[in-house]
Amino acid sequence: MTRFAFAIAATDGAARTGTITMQRGTIRTPAFMPVGTAATVKAMKPGDVERAGADIILGNTYHLMLRPGAERVARLGGLHRFMGWDKPILTDSGGYQVMSLSALTKRSEEGVAFASHLDGTRHMISPERSIEIQRLLGSNIVMAFDELVPTTSTREVQAAAMERSMRWAKRSRDAFDGGGDHAANNAIFGIQQGALDEGLRKASADALIDIGFDGYAIGGLAVGEGQAAMFGCLDFAPGQLPADRPRYLMGVGKPTDIVGAVERGVDMFDCVMPTRSGRTGQAFTRQGPINIRNARFAEDQGPLDPECACAVCTTWTRAYVHHLVRAGEMLGAMLMTEHNIAFYEAMMADLRAAIAEGRLTAFANDFRARYDAPKGE
Template sequence: MAAETKAFSFELLNTDGMARRGRITTPHGTVETPAFMPVGTQGTVKAMYPGQVRDLGAEVVLGNTYHLMLRPGAERVARLGGLHTFMNWPHTILTDSGGFQVMSLAQLRKLDEEGVRFQSHVDGQKYHLTPERSVEIQGLLGSDIQMQLDECIKLPAEPDDVKRAMELSVRWAERSRRQFEDMNGPAKGQGLYGIVQGGDVPDLRLKSVEALLQIPFEGYSVGGLAVGEPQEVMLKMLEVTTPAMAADKPRYLMGVGTPDDLLESVKRGIDQFDCVMPTRAGRHGLAYTRFGKVNLKNARHAEDPRPLDAQSACEAANTYSRAYLHHLVRTGEALASMLLTWNNLAYYQTLMAGMRAAIENGSFEDFYQETKANWARGDIAAL
């Protein structure tokens, strides 16, 4: 007898102010929230083994629909057993819709009511991505959490353009939902998230939330706030948006962000995050620690025998000297990317675990203030 498929669900376990402690259940396990999801764009978290990523505490990773549809192709991944098998990640996977990458990477794109036509940045091949095709691709990949196709415009933008994109995204949300149900996503225990748009216009954000709440999504995302706007704009939009969102559904802030972004956004009621920042920074010689950022390219580290953080549980942080890491970065060794990515993802997961524990015991504000104080003191605190 086949094992029963676990249905997608979300349980709100505790709150502390607006900060929320919850648990998402998917067919491939549970995700404790607030959660940071490492980005595995092309079926891999760059410079990391899958087991390493899981050992750091990550319970979900993100795959990218745009990149995977180009290479190796969603149909091929499906024939090979789905993305979980393909990338050796038997835990929860979230896939984005591909819309952001189409807008930012594709060549000669043309958007209309039906979808978006574009040429691949890889080989120039022409594609047509519609809300239906985006959900179909995600279904072929077999991801546990899927995203509607939306139009994500860069800020600043004219209010009329923001309004048009938001309204189009709502119409695409309805089509995405129909396709998700046609592919039996709910029966497979999967979830589909709607995406709140509206740029930096509070009224449009609220109208987007109101419209999306009429569609039975398993979760709701806040999109269009990792596109170059100042942090204060992002936080203002969250303060407007999250109180209007469903309290019994997970809230996902897409493409965010720095450790400070995560701390501030959890304080404003966000449950899920993803960002390339910790992995990309690691490949460029930048380490995140509880004392702030450490740029290992700087010559001042050349004879520094200290590790990044002797108290960290991560071997990359507590074992290797800054002098050695500096040497690896300066000589372009692959090990530099591996160790600094390892360190960065470890710090992000430690930060999220600290926030979860603080929300559980009602001390989030203390945790918030202490974390901010450590960052403000800077690396001198490690001396």
Template structure:
């Protein structure tokens, strides 16, 4: 067990307790504190899809992630600044972290060119050309009023040879220095460096050293959850997180699944983000304590039980599986909204559970229980008392043609 604390010129971070490598901390920003380990819902274009800001807060979320690439294109960072920054624009009073835009730009393989200065790319919206540099990324995130700004980096593709990963990482480190130089220091605001290096331990170590020498308010581990698989991701974390400064927050970008999060907390990670709970909710996938279920499946049509009997969200407190199944089969927007609310609540309850376990000094025991639960799978299906054939699912053409009788 260890207790320590530190503050930097920008963000504050208190390391409250450790249990093995698992860490219980508190990140302090100009817009409030974040208890860690923490999961950040993704609000790509200034909204968590299907959720009001107050509803997001009710799930237990403390901090949101915004997407620099999408916001710089529409409505533009300058427009957001006109409204007083992203917090006021989207009516979210808590902390916000924004990515640098690098991941999305690098994904536009056929629409972008890259050199030492930065990345030139065509907008996926209208085809217009834009040039993103470390300095421009810092300026955009400043205009957005992001509490946690991310350096511009190149997300190394997977798979990549050692030579390719090395070259990519070295440029990202040069961009990290330029990002640091361009970042405007303010109390309660900070800049995170991003560790790269692919799956190669020596490159990850070199990246950590370069970033530590520059000096950041926190450190992210990037370039994972890109197809390498869970075990390889854990292997990279095993050699990376022990090298990171213990007195600064650690952020695993784009992860992920509940089992990934538990394993990463075990390895000393403090912060996570992923579109999975919201995207899955919109497609009928629900995360529960026994794994994942698809509410579209016919087995749920006659089921009076909640998604998860231990969940506090409105979908579980007020509605049956049968009703949620009906909403998705009928193409009603309430279905995706309720499952999104449920999934975000599940993720926030998972993080709270992990925080308590670290505080109580029983992290490994609780982690093992959670992992065992996820492996169980859903409860057996109930028999249908009416033995009815499943109702057909509404398709888009049917939905569009039924406007005249929409009551």
């Protein structure tokens, strides 16, 4: 069985479409990974996530190490068995959550000591511990542990964090390689850092390539810098990474973010937006997002998205979903989330087809024109 293989089937400009082949299945790229932070894609059953078109989901090291605990998940047969998902799982390293959620963090060359956001208990994540947790979970794509600093930090701070992240990347790689059967059957990605600075990004990419990884992530974006700044970075960052390996833009994002990043050569994405928006009343449509709580939908007998073929749009009306959400019924969040995940996965399928047929620019321009068109409320 293939441990990890990436094949590019077609290109259109900088964009690529192809497949990642692993023992647990094939991932079609460009791919969107629904986020299953705590061993669940919120408000969805695994079978519904698969039927929506997802080939892979994301789990989170930080959250799972705190609850229910990586060792417990391992005793229960691993994350796939625990949550009932048979396809590939990528786990992020926990670095972002340690920096953003935890109180009283203390960074050192060893790692990050922090207080749990759940109960205040003290923990330490080092590169070695992060890889150990991901191995205990049974992750198929393991992420190296890195240090994230805001893009508004000084260049000196950004450089220091990037250089430490590269030292941690080597320790992560070494820890992964010591993982026996898990390492022999799964993959590890390194994470490029360097904020918005082209020189720092190049130094980071060179260091990661020297270590050697199965795939490469672009980290440190989608943290408040805005789309224009992010795209400015993506005009050079993907090209600094190996063309024959997958490129993963972490934590992105809005539909137009993803379309623009695909145009710039990115292959993989994850974001909580479709699930979080589903729970707060926002539905994604090809005509742009709508707030289903709005009174104008109270007697609207059309589907959430007239162009969507998902089970929600072919069964229920906007009026019904509006009622559920306004009434606080949990089915409302479930239906909204199912539709949003289906929308994202359909968008990825459309992007793959457009690249394969050499019409990505036309597709992307039409998508943006319709999605961003002014809406009457």
